[in-house]
Amino acid sequence: MATALITGASAGLGLEFAWQLATARHDLVLVARDEERLHDVARQLRSAAGIDVEVLRADLSVPDDLARVAQRVADPERPVSLLVNNAGFPVNQRFVGGDLSQELLALDVLVKAVLVLAHAAADAMVTRGRGAILNVASVAALTTSGTYSAHKAWVRTFTEVLAVQLKGTGVTATALCPGLTHTEFHERAGVDTSNLPDIAWLDAESVVSAALADVRRGVVISTPSLRYTVASGFLRAIPRSAVRALDAGGLTGMRGRWAKKG
Structure with a gap:
């Protein structure tokens, strides 16, 4: 039976990945910071799907924790066939005048961890001649909505680079670029979404x-929904000066929506 390792697996998209992969009869390795919640999710998945579920508590901003997860990804005795780099980090501030330590933590989770785990997975998967890496980026990668956009732009381009280098190896790389998605991430991060229309979600x-x-099809850039596919095409087609102007006016991306409640 194939095994998928999912980071940020205790909530949001990560939790949904866990359920859908469990339904498809994948064994799972669940990675997140909240060990109690991970064990609760693991018990539910084992009971509902009859699969093996391993819990790996880790904070991906901590070098030793990241190294442990990379070691598990690369373990030849317990091969991982699908890596889902999903762990998130809310950047609830402007870069100018913001807390540098928060920016560095975000960089560790959203960029460095993706790099390290993808490197471990790619080497192991190429050796076996099969596997897949799914990196969660965002439509925000095409905007200029703070450093979150910069992080996700890196993930998107990195995944394309990875896909080129993996061609012909039996291993694929996909960047998931969703738009706004209903999960508990926004509430847990203290994000005010009250001013967003239903159609945006x-x-x-x-x-x-x-x-x-x-x-499964080996698509490199995955953009769910027609409306965000169209929006992404528009953002790629217009001059970058226009994208910057739109973001300055708060009309694209997440600008103005990451403010903490209260």
Whole structure:
């Protein structure tokens, strides 16, 4: 039976990935900071799907924890066939005048961890001649909405680089670029979403289903929903000066929506 390792697996898209992969009869390795919650999720998945579920508590901003997860990804005795780099980190501030330590933590989780785990997975998977890496980016990668956009732009481009280098190896790389998605991430992060229209939102089940279908087909850039596919095409087509102007006016990305409640 194939095994998938999911970071940020205790909530949001990560939890939805866990359920859909469990339903598809994948064994799982669940990675997140909240060990109690991970064990609760693992018990539910084992009971509902009859699969093996391993819990790996880790804070991906901590070098030793990241190294442990990379070691598990690369373990030849317990091969991981699908790596889902999903762990998130809310950057609830402007870069100018913001707390540098928060920016460095975000960089560790959203960029460095993706790099390290993808490196471990790619080497192990190429040796076996099969496997898939799914990195969660965002439509925000095409905007200029703070350092979150910069992090996700790196993930998107990195995944394309990875896909080129993996061509012909039997291993694929996919960047998932969803738009706004209903999960508990925003509430837990203290994000005010009250001013966003219903049409802007996707549901986690559809996003994950589309992503996994694209992984199976070897798609490199996965953008769930027609409306965000169109929006992404628009953002790529217009001059970058126009994108910057739109973000300055708060009309694209997440600008103005990451302010803490209260």
